[in-house]
Amino acid sequence: MxxxxxxxxxxxxxxxxxxxxxxxxxxxxxxxxxxxxxxAVRGLLDFIARLVKDHSxxxxxxxMDADWRPEWRVELIPSYKSHRVAEEATGAEDxxxxxxxxxxxxxxxxxxxGVARLGVAGFEADDxxxxxAAAARTPVSIVTGDRDLFQLVDDGRRVRVLFPRxxxxxxxxxxxxxxxxxxGVRAAQxxxxxxxxxxxxxxxxxxxxxxxxxxxxLVTQYGDLAGVRAAxxxxxxxxxxxxxxxxxxxxxxxxxxxxxxxxxxxVPLPPFDAALPHEPAHPAALLELADRWGxxxxxxxxxxxxxxxx
Numbered sequence: 001m002x003x004x005x006x007x008x009x010x011x012x013x014x015x016x017x018x019x020x021x022x023x024x025x026x027x028x029x030x031x032x033x034x035x036x037x038x039x040a041v042r043g044l045l046d047f048i049a050r051l052v053k054d055h056s057x058x059x060x061x062x063x064m065d066a067d068w069r070p071e072w073r074v075e076l077i078p079s080y081k082s083h084r085v086a087e088e089a090t091g092a093e094d095x096x097x098x099x100x101x102x103x104x105x106x107x108x109x110x111x112x113x114g115v116a117r118l119g120v121a122g123f124e125a126d127d128x129x130x131x132x133a134a135a136a137r138t139p140v141s142i143v144t145g146d147r148d149l150f151q152l153v154d155d156g157r158r159v160r161v162l163f164p165r166x167x168x169x170x171x172x173x174x175x176x177x178x179x180x181x182x183x184g185v186r187a188a189q190x191x192x193x194x195x196x197x198x199x200x201x202x203x204x205x206x207x208x209x210x211x212x213x214x215x216x217x218l219v220t221q222y223g224d225l226a227g228v229r230a231a232x233x234x235x236x237x238x239x240x241x242x243x244x245x246x247x248x249x250x251x252x253x254x255x256x257x258x259x260x261x262x263x264x265x266x267v268p269l270p271p272f273d274a275a276l277p278h279e280p281a282h283p284a285a286l287l288e289l290a291d292r293w294g295x296x297x298x299x300x301x302x303x304x305x306x307x308x309x310x
Contacts, residue, residue, distance in 0.1 A: 008058035010136050010274065011051060014128050015062045015117075015142035019044045019106055021145060021164060023099045032294045034241050040102040041109065042298035047168045048051065048115070049302040052276070052309055054169065055141060055162075061112050063128040064119030070120070076256040077202040109289050113302065114281030116274045130263035131273075133159050143168065148194065148202075150179055151263060168189040184216035192225035195257040207250040209242060218243075229254060252272040278310035279303075 022043025029251045030039040052060070069081045090220045110117045118128055130152055139158035142149055152159055153174055161174035172178070174188045185193045196215035200208015210218070221238075222228045231237040232247035239247070247254070280303065290299050 001288055007138075008061040009139045009248060010061070010132070011054070011055060011057035012063045012142045013048070013051075013060070014125055014129060014133055014142065014149065015044075015106075016065050016068075016125060017145045018047050018143065018164075018168070019103070020099070021167075021225055022047060023102070026169065028098060031163050032292065036241060036293075037098045038100070038102060038105065038293050038295070040099055041105050041293060042295060044106055045109070045298040045302045046293065049298075049305040050168050051162075052302075052305040054123060056309060058140070058276055059138070060115055060276045061128075061132060061272075062115050062117045063125040063132070064117060064122050064179050065125045066119030066123060067218075068124060070122050073210075073260045075251070077204065077260050079205065082203050105289070105293055109286070109295070109299070112280060112282045112289055112292060113306070114277030114279075116272050118269065118272055120269060123264060127264035127267050128269070129267045131267040131269060133157075134265040143171070147262070148199075149263065150174055150187065151190040151194070151226035153190075154188075168253060178211075180247065183212070186279050189219045189224060191218045191258060191262045192228075195225060195254065195261045196228065204261065205250075207254070207255060208246045210246065214243075225254065276309055278306050278307065 019040045021248050023040035026039035026043035028037045028039050030037065030042055032038050043125075048060075048062075073309075074082075107117060118132075119125065120128055123128045126146065129142055129144075129149060133142065133152050136157075136159070141159075141160055141162050142152060143162045143164070145164055147163075153161055153176055156178045161175050162168070162171040164171045171220055172215060179185065179187045181192060183190070184194065193215050195204070196207055196218060197212050206215075213270050218224070218228045222231050229247060229251075231239050231243045237244070286299075289295065
């Protein structure tokens, strides 16, 4: 990874989160000359242009899902994202048919522009983001609509999350105070809190009878998940009988859930250059892509933002 000089900053994009947001936020009537929808492509380019303009990063990485359901997580919790597999099998896919064909176009355009695009086999984009944030020597802003990444927030290391509202122009800035205000837990406790609470959208059952409020109370009272489990095993702890029973009954889940919920921070990354490009890396290829897909003003705005950032 390119050295990050003092005074610089690193912007990490949860790319799939952003192109999903672009797809649903930009009308499908935005199409290429041949009629193919390119709303996600153009919306994402506009998002990146706005982020560069507003946050002036010196380094930028578009993090990708090389594996959205890694086998090592499935081995630990077989239900992990299993509903998405079932939806694909029945044709009720999370990824709309008109979005899937746009993803290779997004990848080709980012490569031609020169934006670092990074995915690693066997890992999700979250894990790539976690590894990059852990290694960074400059302030890090993570742009995502996925609250799982709140666990990476660290004021001491200057790592924050930019959580979009509608677009990316006015995101919620998630620092340690924001997490405590929203959830009643510290950022360092967020993964344990999330494991207790569970997340049906990811196939994580959580513990019966423990929702968000109770999970926060337990993690705050006992410090972490290990402390909660120790209290459940202690007959004279202050846990109610029902909570003790439910936590003990979920022992197998709680044994493995932290490894599934926690974002990896040690992904083996290939060599790459994260420096923000100020001119296209492959101008001829980019011109061909712009003509083929009718990228027009969206690509122009991105190139202008990158040039101005230089």
